[in-house]
Amino acid sequence: MTRRTHTHPDLTRPGADAPFFSHWQVGTPERQAATVEAVARAWERRPWGSPELLSYHLYTGLDGSSLMHHSQWRSEQGYEAFVRTHRQERNDEIDTAVPGIERVRLDRYRRYRSHPRADGDRRVAGLVVTVRIDFDADAAGKRADFVDLVLETLAGPDADPGLIAAHFHLSTDGTHVLNYAEWESGRAYDAAIAGPESPEWARVRTFPGVKGFTGRRYRHALGLEP
CATH class of the missing domain: 3.30.70.100 (Alpha-Beta Plaits)
Known part of the structure; x- marks a missing residue:
C-alpha cells in the first residue's frame, strides 16, 4: 500500500539512480492545496505504483501557483513501465478533482x-x-x-x-x-x-x-x- 509522510526525502538515498523532477502550474494557492490533496488521495487509495519507485514528494511553490514533484526511481526503465500501466489512472483522478492543471515539463537526472x-x-x-x-x-x-x-x-x-x-x-x-x-x-x-x-x-x-x-x-x- 501507500503511506503519507511529512519527512523530507533523502537526496543521497542509495539506489535512487534515476531521480526525476517535474513541474505543474495550477494557478492559485487554493488550487495548490487542492492538487496536493488530490495527488494524496489518488495514490493512497491504490497499491504502491512500482517496486522501482522508492519515494514520491510534492512541493508547493512560494509563488502560489506552481508545484514541483520529485520522484526517486531505481531506473528509468522502472519509470517507463509505470507510465505504461499505472500513471494515467492517477492523472485522470487528479484532473477530475482539479481541472486545468498545466503539466509544464519533466526532467531526468x-x-x-x-x-x-x-x-x-x-x-x-x-x-x-x-x-x-x-x-x-x-x-x-x-x-x-x-x-x-x-x-x-x-x-x-x-x-x-x-x-x-x-x-x-x-x-x-x-x-x-x-x-x-x-x-x-x-x-x-x-x-x-x-x-x-x-x-x-x-x-x-x-x-x-x-x-x-x-x-x-x-x-x-x-x-x-x-
Whole structure:
C-alpha cells in the first residue's frame, strides 16, 4: 500500500539512480492545496505504483501557483513501465478533482555530488530552493567542473550557516545542472543572497559555458512511500 509522510526525502538515498523532477502550474494557492490533496488521495487509495519507485514528494511553490514533484526511481526503465500501466489512472483522478492543471515539463537526472548536512545536524528544511543552471550547447562536459567549483566554494569560508545541504544533479539531456538546496528558513536564504559577492562566488557566476541561473522557492507539502 501507500503511506503519507511529512519527512523530507533523502537526496543521497542509495539506489535512487534515476531521480526525476517535474513541474505543474495550477494557478492559485487554493488550487495548490487542492492538487496536493488530490495527488494524496489518488495514490493512497491504490497499491504502491512500482517496486522501482522508492519515494514520491510534492512541493508547493512560494509563488502560489506552481508545484514541483520529485520522484526517486531505481531506473528509468522502472519509470517507463509505470507510465505504461499505472500513471494515467492517477492523472485522470487528479484532473477530475482539479481541472486545468498545466503539466509544464519533466526532467531526468543523475545526482552527481552533494554538499551534505553536517554530522549531528537534525534541522528540518524550512525552505527548499532549486537553482537550474543552463549551459551552452557545447558545454555539457563542463557541468561537472562547475559543480566541483561550487562545492569547493561551499567548503570554504563562504559557507552559510543557514544552508543545511545542497544536492547537484546533471540532466540526462546534457543541458543543465539542478541544485536542490535545503535551507533552514526563508530568512536565512534571503540574508545569504543579500550579502556582498565574494571573488569565489564571482567565479561561479561567470563560469565559462553557463547561460543563466533560474531559482525557485518551495515548501515540502507531501511525501508518499510504500
